[in-house]
Amino acid sequence: MYFMNQYFKIVLFTLVFYIIPFPLFAFTYEIHGDMKQAIGFTSNADVFSLKLNSAETDYFQYKTHLNQVVQNDFTPLNFMNSPKSNDVTFGATRGILWIKGKTDDNKASLVYGAEVQGYNWGDNEQDFGLAGEGLTQETYLLYADVKAPWAQSADNFFRIGLQHVDISDWVWNETAAGLTFHGKNGMSQWMLGWFRGENDKYTNASDNNYFVAHFQRPLEGDNHLEFFCIYEHTGEEATPEFLKDPNDLTIRHYRLYSSDTYYLGVNSQFTFGSMFGTIDIIYQGGNINFIQDKYFDDIPGLERSANLIHLTGGIQVTDKFKLYGTILSISGDMNESDLDVDNFKSIDVKGKVGQIFFKDSIIGDIDHHGADAPYFQDKGLIQFALTGEYQYRPNHHFKFALRHLMTQVDLPVRGPEETKDNDIGTEIDFWYHYSLNQYATLVFESAYLYPRNGGDMMTDYPCDAKKLFQMISGVEISF
Numbered sequence: 001m002y003f004m005n006q007y008f009k010i011v012l013f014t015l016v017f018y019i020i021p022f023p024l025f026a027f028t029y030e031i032h033g034d035m036k037q038a039i040g041f042t043s044n045a046d047v048f049s050l051k052l053n054s055a056e057t058d059y060f061q062y063k064t065h066l067n068q069v070v071q072n073d074f075t076p077l078n079f080m081n082s083p084k085s086n087d088v089t090f091g092a093t094r095g096i097l098w099i100k101g102k103t104d105d106n107k108a109s110l111v112y113g114a115e116v117q118g119y120n121w122g123d124n125e126q127d128f129g130l131a132g133e134g135l136t137q138e139t140y141l142l143y144a145d146v147k148a149p150w151a152q153s154a155d156n157f158f159r160i161g162l163q164h165v166d167i168s169d170w171v172w173n174e175t176a177a178g179l180t181f182h183g184k185n186g187m188s189q190w191m192l193g194w195f196r197g198e199n200d201k202y203t204n205a206s207d208n209n210y211f212v213a214h215f216q217r218p219l220e221g222d223n224h225l226e227f228f229c230i231y232e233h234t235g236e237e238a239t240p241e242f243l244k245d246p247n248d249l250t251i252r253h254y255r256l257y258s259s260d261t262y263y264l265g266v267n268s269q270f271t272f273g274s275m276f277g278t279i280d281i282i283y284q285g286g287n288i289n290f291i292q293d294k295y296f297d298d299i300p301g302l303e304r305s306a307n308l309i310h311l312t313g314g315i316q317v318t319d320k321f322k323l324y325g326t327i328l329s330i331s332g333d334m335n336e337s338d339l340d341v342d343n344f345k346s347i348d349v350k351g352k353v354g355q356i357f358f359k360d361s362i363i364g365d366i367d368h369h370g371a372d373a374p375y376f377q378d379k380g381l382i383q384f385a386l387t388g389e390y391q392y393r394p395n396h397h398f399k400f401a402l403r404h405l406m407t408q409v410d411l412p413v414r415g416p417e418e419t420k421d422n423d424i425g426t427e428i429d430f431w432y433h434y435s436l437n438q439y440a441t442l443v444f445e446s447a448y449l450y451p452r453n454g455g456d457m458m459t460d461y462p463c464d465a466k467k468l469f470q471m472i473s474g475v476e477i478s479f
Contacts, residue, residue, distance in 0.1 A: 027101045035095040038362050038443070038474030044466060045088045058237065058259075059343060059378040060288060061336035062302060091121035093128070094366040098141050106147065106154040111163075113141035118367030141175065148181070155184035165195065165348075167214050167228050170280060170308050170330075170374065171263055174348040178210070188217045197347075198235070207235045210347070222276075226267040232347065234259045236291060243295050253295040261286035261304055261345070274317075276324070280310035284344055306331045306344040320391045325384075328353065332380025332408035343378035343409075353383055354403055355429050355447035355470065362443045362474045376458075379422075380408025395435040403427045411457035421453035425465075439479045446471040 098113030114137045119128040143161030147154050162177045178195030190213070197208035214228045238254035245251035265282035286304040290296075308331070314324020333343040351374035355361040359369045375381040385403035392398060405427060410420035427449045434442040448469045449455075455465035 026104050028104065030100045031097070032100070032479060033095070033097045034476075034478045035093075036362055036366050036474060036476050037091075037093050038366055038472050039089070039091045040363060040470060040472030040474075041087070041089050042468075042470040043087050044468045058234075058345060060302065060304075060341040060345075061333050061378060062239075062288075062290075062299070090368075092118055092363060092366045092368055093121070094118040096140055102145075108147065109145045111141050111143055111145075112139075114138070115140035118365075120368075153184065155182070157182055165193075165212075167212060167230065168263075168265055168267065168280070168282065168349075169352065170282060170310065170346060170349060171228075171230065171265065172212075172347040173350060176210070176348070180212075188215070190215045207233075209233045219270075222269070222271045224267075224269040226265075228263070228265050228267075230263040230347070232259075232261040232263075232286075234261070241296075253293070255296050256291040256293070257288055258291060259286060259288045259304075274315050275313070276316065276322075277313040278310070279312075280308065282308040282344075284308075288341060300339060302339050302341045304341045306342055308344050314387075321388065323386070323388045325386050326403075328374070328381065328383040328385075330375045330381040330408060332375070333378045334409055341378075343380055344375065346373050346375075349373060353381070354385075354401070354405070354427050355445060356427055356449045356468050357405075360429070361431075361445050361447070361472065362476065363445075363470075363472050376407055376411075378409075379411060382406040382408055382422075397431075397433045397435075399429075399431040399433075401427075401429040403429070407454060411454050419453070421457060423452035423454040424458070425449050425451040425455045439477055441476045442473075443476060444473045 093116070095116045096113060098111055100109060100111045102109030116137055121128060139162065141162055141164070143159055143163040146158045146160070148156045148158060151157075159180045159182060162175055163180065164174075165176045165178075166173050176195045176197060178193055180191055180193030182191050183189070192214075193210075193212045195210040195212070197210060209232070211231045212228065213230075214226070216224070216226045218224050235258055236256045237258070238256055241255045242252040245253060261284065263282060263284050265280065268279045270277055270279075284304060284306040288302040288304065290299055290301060292298050307329075309329045310326070311328075312324055312326045314322055316322045330344045331342055333341060335342075349372060350364075351358040351372050352360040353374045355364065357370040358364065358374060359372050363369070364372075383403055383405055385401055387399065387401040390398040403426070405424040407422040407424065410422045412420070427447060429447045430445065432444045436442065446469075448467070450467055451458075451465035456463070459465055
């Protein structure tokens, strides 16, 4: 009887497996992953602990106040504290795994991805140490692609859900939930979309909505041209300014505001013989309106007007070595007392402007960085960089960069002396990547920052900024 029962279970399982899921065999599946493991040393742990994330911040001056919509309520201009800086070693991990399934006729597909964010080894808050029992995952991707019913080609489709948004390296290149339509005609491609960055369950008053249009067209040879426009409406947000309720001092009333912002941008990549280059020009406009209520005096709205210019030009010296220079100018707010907001604000990006402050490193990709927005608060950024890349052999890649960093606007006075400066310092970066195969790469990276007077303004105390050094090795596996 026992064997008959086991035999019956086997037969039943076989029937369920082959007969019931039979329609699913019209699907094909792909599994992809990306993992980064790193160990390293830094002379200033504050650079990694104080994260200025573009998606979580909105800086502008009003009535000499600095609006700071930030996570954890910190002021991220104290990167270089000599008294508080620590020399630390660390290990860190980040991993992403996603599955894609599509129908054989390419009319529909789905993608689901999970991510383990960048955790330090032995993180007490996340229990990413012994046994790893506190480890949590988050949804990284969750979307469906559906071919447009009227289209002849599968290149014209709707994408619905949590998806990649790759519009500009300087404005938006992260994930977000929304609805997009992707089209292609000949060589031209375009995308129209609506995204929601924040949602109020009970009213639309505090919703954040984004409407985008993105057009791409390859030109002759390796030349490329892109245009994009984005309209962002931010619902009710709270400034740090508050008053206590006269009837109940435990209640705080915050000054609220809403904003409308638009971006107009162009990107061009070109080659001419051994010469090559990239140009990004972006204009940002809009307004900020304060929501009037009985607790605060009425104040006028603000006008946004900002810009970003990125120029890279270089030469392919040999088939193995290239050299290029970069100029990056991101506007800052020159006058904190007027009604103009002149500083540029990204939506959600991964700023690749060196290793010390920003995310141009393996440890930056593991979310250990000072900032992913390519600027400091409302002070903007100026960068001059010279970069060289050498492909020694097919699996040996060297890269070095010498860059000078400044804020567009003088940093605020710190300490008793009436001094201001915008010269942050000179940074030297080095990368070495060794490819084991097409999927795995060994990484060694290091960086050094020699601070100038502007760096002294980025401390909590009236003291000289500390010289910063970091050295990191790791492995990247992607398939």
